[in-house]
Amino acid sequence: MWFRNARVFRFTKPFDISPEELEEKLAADAFKPCGPQEPARHGWVPPLGKHGEVLVHSAGGYHLIALRKEEKLLPAPVIKELVEEKAELIEQEQGRKVRKKEKDELKEEVMLEMLPRAFSRNRRSFAYLAPADGVLVVDAGSAKQAEDLASALRKSIGSLPVRPPVLEQAPAFTFTGWLNESVDLPAAIELGTECELKDPSEDGGVVRCKGLDLRADEIQNHLEAGMQVTKLSLTWDENVSFVLDEEFGIRRLKFGETLQEKLDDVDADDAAAKFDAAFSLMTLELSRLIPGLLEALGGEDRSAIVEEG
Structure with missing residues (x-):
C-alpha cells in the first residue's frame, strides 16, 4: 500500500472522528454499480479490496478510505455519427433543417439508448485522514481528482473543514x-x-x-x-x-x-x-x-x- 501521489488538505479546525463513526457514515454511501440508464456513479469500498470488508482501515491514528467511481464509456465519435444519421433521416422524411437544440435532444436520446450496452471503467482513489497531524492526504495526480474525493467525503460525513495548505511564500x-x-x-x-x-x-x-x-x-x-x-x-x-x-x-x-x-x-x-x-x-x-x-x-x-x- 504505497501512494503514488499525495495531495494534501489542511484541516482548518480541530477534527476528530472515530473509525466506527466514520465507518457508519461511509456505509450509507457505499458503492453500488451504475443502473442501466446511469452514466456514472461513485461510492465507498473497502481499501483492502477482496482482502477486507470494512470501509475504514485504521492504524496508528490514520484512517484509510477508498472511493470507487464507475463511468460508462460512450465514444464521442460514435455518438456524433448516430446523431447525424438520425438528423439526416428527419430532414429527408420531413423536408426541414434539424437545428442545434433538436440535435442536442437527439444526442441525449442516443446516449440513453447506448448506456445499457456501454462498457464500464472503474477507478479507485485512496486517501487517509490524519486528525492528529491535521491533514487529509489523497493519492491523486491532479487537484481536481483530489477535490472530487474530498467533496464525496464531505457529502458523506456532513462536514469536512479542509483547504490546501497556504504557504508564507510562493x-x-x-x-x-x-x-x-x-x-x-x-x-x-x-x-x-x-x-x-x-x-x-x-x-x-x-x-x-x-x-x-x-x-x-x-x-x-x-x-x-x-x-x-x-x-x-x-x-x-x-x-x-x-x-x-x-x-x-x-x-x-x-x-x-x-x-x-x-x-x-x-x-x-x-x-x-x-x-x-x-x-x-x-x-x-x-x-x-x-x-x-x-x-x-x-x-x-x-x-x-x-x-x-
Whole structure:
C-alpha cells in the first residue's frame, strides 16, 4: 500500500472522528454499480479490496478510505455519427433543417439508448485522514481528482473543514532560489534531475528539463532570463523521491529501499497484514515529509487555522 501521489488538505479546525463513526457514515454511501440508464456513479469500498470488508482501515491514528467511481464509456465519435444519421433521416422524411437544440435532444436520446450496452471503467482513489497531524492526504495526480474525493467525503460525513495548505511564500520563489543558490537547500533535501521552468509573463513559454544537472549552465541561463521553477524533482532524507509542484502537489512518489526492507522484515504471510504494515510505514514517512516540506518552503500560513484549545 504505497501512494503514488499525495495531495494534501489542511484541516482548518480541530477534527476528530472515530473509525466506527466514520465507518457508519461511509456505509450509507457505499458503492453500488451504475443502473442501466446511469452514466456514472461513485461510492465507498473497502481499501483492502477482496482482502477486507470494512470501509475504514485504521492504524496508528490514520484512517484509510477508498472511493470507487464507475463511468460508462460512450465514444464521442460514435455518438456524433448516430446523431447525424438520425438528423439526416428527419430532414429527408420531413423536408426541414434539424437545428442545434433538436440535435442536442437527439444526442441525449442516443446516449440513453447506448448506456445499457456501454462498457464500464472503474477507478479507485485512496486517501487517509490524519486528525492528529491535521491533514487529509489523497493519492491523486491532479487537484481536481483530489477535490472530487474530498467533496464525496464531505457529502458523506456532513462536514469536512479542509483547504490546501497556504504557504508564507510562493513555492516557485523557493524552487528558483534552490537552483540559483540564492536560497539555502535544506540538508534533508537533495535535488533530482527534472524541473519545469516558466516565463511569468502573460505569453511566456515553458521549458521542461529531464536527466540534467539542475545547477548546470543551461538551467542557470533560463533563470537569469527571468524564468521561474514551477516543478522540481527531489529526494527527501535519502528515502523518498518525488516531483513537487507550485501547488504543493506531490507526484510520482517512490519510497526507497529502506522502507521496502522494513516491509520485507515484517513477519506476516497474509496479504491483509502486509497491507497494514505498508500503510503504517507509509503514513509514518509522510507524517515526517509533509511538515518538513512545508517548513523547507518557507513555512505555512496558519492564521486561518483554529488550533485546539
